[in-house]
Amino acid sequence: MALGRCSWANPANPRYLVYHDEEWGVACHDELRLFEMLNLEGAQAGLSWATILNKRETYRQAFDGWDAHRIAVYDTAKVAQLLANPGIVRNRLKVAAAITNAQAYLRLCDEVGGLDAYLWGFVGGGPVVNRQRDGYVVPAKTALSDMVSKDLLKRGFKFVGSTIVYAYLQGIGVVNDHTSDCHLFAGEPATVQT
DSSP: OOOOOOTTSOTTOHHHHHHHHHTTTSOOOOHHHHHHHHHHHHHHTTSOHHHHHHHHHHHHHHTGGGOHHHHTTOOHHHHHHHHTOTTSOOOHHHHHHHHHHHHHHHHHHHHHSSHHHHHHHTTTTSOEEOOOOTTOOOOSOOHHHHHHHHHHHHTTOSSOOHHHHHHHHHHTTSEEOOOTTSTTOOOSSOOOOO
């Protein structure tokens, strides 16, 4: 018997299924993955998530395993190399944003200890678990994503608009939006985010 999944988890794309079953909505506290996902969500802006998932391994190689210390000091030669790499999204603004984000991330680490402490602090350390109800539609953004987005922008991060941030919060499990017909649905008790 096939497992029920959220409707967006396309069974034709094995990467989608693995991402859905093993990452999306699962609480993440790993700094490297938190930094990676922030940048991948920004790279996805205007594109499908499948495009980014299909390029994820190349992104890891191209961006030195998402080592923020290395990325923060990329020079023009490295940027040119990235922009010539067909395995990533070759958008100058998105590549520049990854560098800027690495610099902002390092400052955030000095100030609050990193993305783990920072992000989970917005929700008191536990995930927001949305419970479906009649007519519930997973939102594109929320008051939480507005607040996080505004603060990230103030701290110098790029490509962190509220919609991108909401997708990011879902991806790292700060928000769990698995649907009630999904085998990963959290059920009761739940907090309905408005």
